[in-house]
Amino acid sequence: xxxxxxxxxxxxxxxxxxxxxxxxxxxxxxxxxxxxxxxxxxxxxxxxxxxxxxxxxxxxxxxxxxxxxxxxxxxxxxxxxxxxxxxxxxxxxxxxxxxxxxxxxxxxxxxxxxxxxxxxxxxxxxxxxxxxxx
Ligand SMILES: C[C@@H](C(=O)O)C(=O)SCCNC(=O)CCNC(=O)[C@H](O)C(C)(C)COP(=O)(O)OP(=O)(O)OC[C@H]1O[C@@H](n2cnc3c(N)ncnc32)[C@H](O)[C@@H]1OP(=O)(O)O
Ligand SMILES: [Co+2]
Numbered sequence: 222x223x224x225x226x227x228x229x230x231x232x233x234x235x236x237x238x239x240x241x242x243x244x245x246x247x248x249x250x251x252x253x254x255x256x257x258x259x260x261x262x263x264x265x266x267x268x269x270x271x272x273x274x275x276x277x278x279x280x281x282x283x284x285x286x287x288x289x290x291x292x293x294x295x296x297x298x299x300x301x302x303x304x305x306x307x308x309x310x311x312x313x314x315x316x317x318x319x320x321x322x323x324x325x326x327x328x329x330x331x332x333x334x335x336x337x338x339x340x341x342x343x344x345x346x347x348x349x350x351x352x353x354x355x
């Protein structure tokens with residue numbers, strides 16, 4: 222497995238429009254892409270900061286993992302995504318090491334990236350996303 226960069230940091234928000242007031246007007250970090258990812262029941266907004274991006278996540282339903290997170294913990298950092306060059310190989314390697322995977326096979330995330338989540342119980346308490354971009 223070759224982790225290359227922190228791809229993005231996912232932040233759970235109730236409203237992307239509200240959150241952007243701070244990120245864009247306050248910090249001057251521009252949103253360059255907004256996309257609904259229906260499978261994850263979220264709308265995403267991406268704000269690049271050099272090689273990494275901030276990903277704002279707004280739930281589209283009460284069943285969204287992000288809605289459940291906000292209900293339990295409030296708004297805040299939801300996950301960290303690390304980019305790998307071969308997601309299938311990374312998942313096989315982690316599985317062989319006994320790491321608890323949420324997704325054993327890749328799903329599709331924002332921007333067409335292949336993604337898979339690793340359970341917080343195996344990572345020391347953070348939700349980890351692995352991401353492969355073409
Ligand atoms: C669009 C895409 C992209 O980037 O392209 C995305 O990011 S989509 C981003 C949204 N999609 C996802 O998050 C999909 C993967 N997430 C999931 O499958 C779920 O949210 C789980 C992470 C499995 C949590 O599920 P659920 O809320 O049902 O379980 P739970 O509340 O019983 O939590 C089990 C334990 O994990 C902890 N836990 C739950 N969510 C956590 C989080 N985000 N960060 C750190 N710990 C977390 C809880 O505190 C609990 O610990 P204790 O037992 O110690 O109390
Ligand atoms: Co993400």
